[in-house]
Amino acid sequence: MLDQKTIEIIKSTVPVLEQHGETITTRFYQLMFGNHPELLNIFNHANQKQGRQQKALAGTVYAAAMYIDNLEAILPVVTQIAHKHRSLGIKPEHYPIVGKHLLLAIKDVLGDAATDEIINAWAEAYNVIADAFISVEAEMYEEAENQAGGWDGFRSFMVDRKVVESDVITSFYLKPEDQKGIAGFIPGQYISIKLEIEGEEFTHIRQYSLSDAPGKDYYRISVKREAGTANPDGRVSNYLHNDVNEGDILKISAPAGDFVLDTEKTTPVVLLSGGVGLTPMMSMLKTVVKMQQGRKVTFVHAAANSNVHALRDEVEELAALDHVNSFIFYDAPTEEDRLNNRFDVEGYITRDWLKSNISIEDADFYFCGPVPFMKAINRSLKDLGVFEERIHFEFFGPKGDLEE
Numbered sequence: 001m002l003d004q005k006t007i008e009i010i011k012s013t014v015p016v017l018e019q020h021g022e023t024i025t026t027r028f029y030q031l032m033f034g035n036h037p038e039l040l041n042i043f044n045h046a047n048q049k050q051g052r053q054q055k056a057l058a059g060t061v062y063a064a065a066m067y068i069d070n071l072e073a074i075l076p077v078v079t080q081i082a083h084k085h086r087s088l089g090i091k092p093e094h095y096p097i098v099g100k101h102l103l104l105a106i107k108d109v110l111g112d113a114a115t116d117e118i119i120n121a122w123a124e125a126y127n128v129i130a131d132a133f134i135s136v137e138a139e140m141y142e143e144a145e146n147q148a149g150g151w152d153g154f155r156s157f158m159v160d161r162k163v164v165e166s167d168v169i170t171s172f173y174l175k176p177e178d179q180k181g182i183a184g185f186i187p188g189q190y191i192s193i194k195l196e197i198e199g200e201e202f203t204h205i206r207q208y209s210l211s212d213a214p215g216k217d218y219y220r221i222s223v224k225r226e227a228g229t230a231n232p233d234g235r236v237s238n239y240l241h242n243d244v245n246e247g248d249i250l251k252i253s254a255p256a257g258d259f260v261l262d263t264e265k266t267t268p269v270v271l272l273s274g275g276v277g278l279t280p281m282m283s284m285l286k287t288v289v290k291m292q293q294g295r296k297v298t299f300v301h302a303a304a305n306s307n308v309h310a311l312r313d314e315v316e317e318l319a320a321l322d323h324v325n326s327f328i329f330y331d332a333p334t335e336e337d338r339l340n341n342r343f344d345v346e347g348y349i350t351r352d353w354l355k356s357n358i359s360i361e362d363a364d365f366y367f368c369g370p371v372p373f374m375k376a377i378n379r380s381l382k383d384l385g386v387f388e389e390r391i392h393f394e395f396f397g398p399k400g401d402l403e404e
């Protein structure tokens with residue numbers, strides 16, 4: 001346990017570090033990848049370029065430091081990150097590397113203001129925070145490996161089927177190469193894929209939500225091809241679309257994540273998705289229908305138009321049931337979409353629409369999609385008075401702030 005003086009130093013210097021936030025974290029990654037280029041096998045290079053991960057890691061260290069004498073209070077945050085770390089294969093031996101380079105970066109940026117006393121206090125605090133992560137992750141590693149059908153690290157799966165779902169989304173049905181059982185999962189969870197692309201220096205790891213119900217002898221993921229913008233095309237999604245075919249092997253880690261459907265509850269559930277954000281919702285929808293017959297579920301999906309709208313038939317089939325409702329929003333419908341009544345509402349999902357069409361009082365809301373979509377939904381739900389504990393969401397990237 002840290003002494004009172006150390007705790008005081010930590011708490012009083014957090015604002016200073018936050019002030020230099022981006023400079024310190026940029027320096028931190030430069031120094032760390034300079035000394036440990038092997039870590040580029042684990043970190044997402046695109047997130048680095050866009051600065052999303054920079055903010056996430058150091059920001060969390062500072063936030064944790066504010067609770068250094070009561071880390072229990074931030075256990076949910078630690079748990080969410082620990083799921084991601086376990087899925088990526090982050091191990092205890094990685095922590096001192098991050099700690100060392102974070103301190104070096106703080107020293108570098110603060111210069112003389114970083115006295116020995118301050119640096120020593122941060123070294124102690126980092127160790128306490130790291131230990132909290134390491135112990136939560138140790139339990140997760142054990143559970144992932146020891147559960148029925150579980151495994152440690154990355155296991156080889158064969159692409160059993162590759163199915164085009166829309167102009168931009170393709171599903172991959174993955175079965176274990178060893179033909180043994182596979183671990184169950186909770187709808188909403190994801191797997192990580194580790195790609196070794198021939199001729200490339202580093203491996204790439206990406207997460208994909210499981211888009212079918214649990215209890216099958218395969219995992220299904222549905223991947224959007226990230227291309228056609230001013231930025232470079234997405235590395236992994238394009239490789240999966242263009243170069244991975246039936247019979248090929250992919251390395252994946254066991255299902256992880258804390259964005260999960262609460263099947264203990266029987267109150268209505270509303271699943272809202274934008275674009276490829278529908279993948280965890282599909283798994284949730286199918287699970288409610290299969291396991292919670294009678295539980296009211298509303299599936300609201302927003303896409304540009306039918307060209308990019310995936311898994312439509314699967315939802316339609318389930319929506320024929322009494323307790324299932326489905327609404328389709330297109331913001332750029334084609335002429336054909338109009339002629340064939342392929343959507344319910346033109347435009348975006350708004351607060352007023354939610355107010356008029358969804359019974360807000362006792363429902364739980366789950367949503368996922370592009371960040372602007374998520375911000376708009378979050379704001380609408382808050383405006384309508386939905387309590388925080390009934391709002392659940394997943395970011396398809398490092399967790400951000402929906403209130404910004």
Ligand SMILES: Cc1cc2nc3c(=O)[nH]c(=O)nc-3n(C[C@H](O)[C@H](O)[C@H](O)COP(=O)(O)OP(=O)(O)OC[C@H]3O[C@@H](n4cnc5c(N)ncnc54)[C@H](O)[C@@H]3O)c2cc1C
Nearest residue numbers: 046049207208209223224231232234235236237279396397
């Ligand atoms: C929990 C979770 C679940 C997910 N589930 C799904 C899912 O079910 N389906 C799905 O399709 N995706 C899902 N994702 C997203 C997925 O993990 C990948 O992020 C996505 O496929 C893009 O990866 P990529 O390698 O193709 O793109 P990357 O190469 O990682 O690039 C990502 C983005 O950054 C841009 N970019 C690349 N380089 C630069 C640069 N130098 N400067 C500026 N911009 C740049 C690219 O244009 C692209 O838009 C999920 C993510 C998470 C965290």
Ligand code: HEM
Nearest residue numbers: 042043044047053056057060061084094095098130398399
């Ligand atoms: C106490 C120390 C650490 C903290 C507070 C921390 C925090 C975070 C946070 C907040 C995220 C984003 C999670 C999300 O929103 O999904 C993250 C992801 C990640 N962390 Fe950590 N982390 C720590 C240690 C480490 C270590 C030791 C490593 C390995 C060297 C590591 C590697 C990663 C990677 C690879 C990702 C995903 C990043 C990406 O793909 O862009 N982290 N971490």
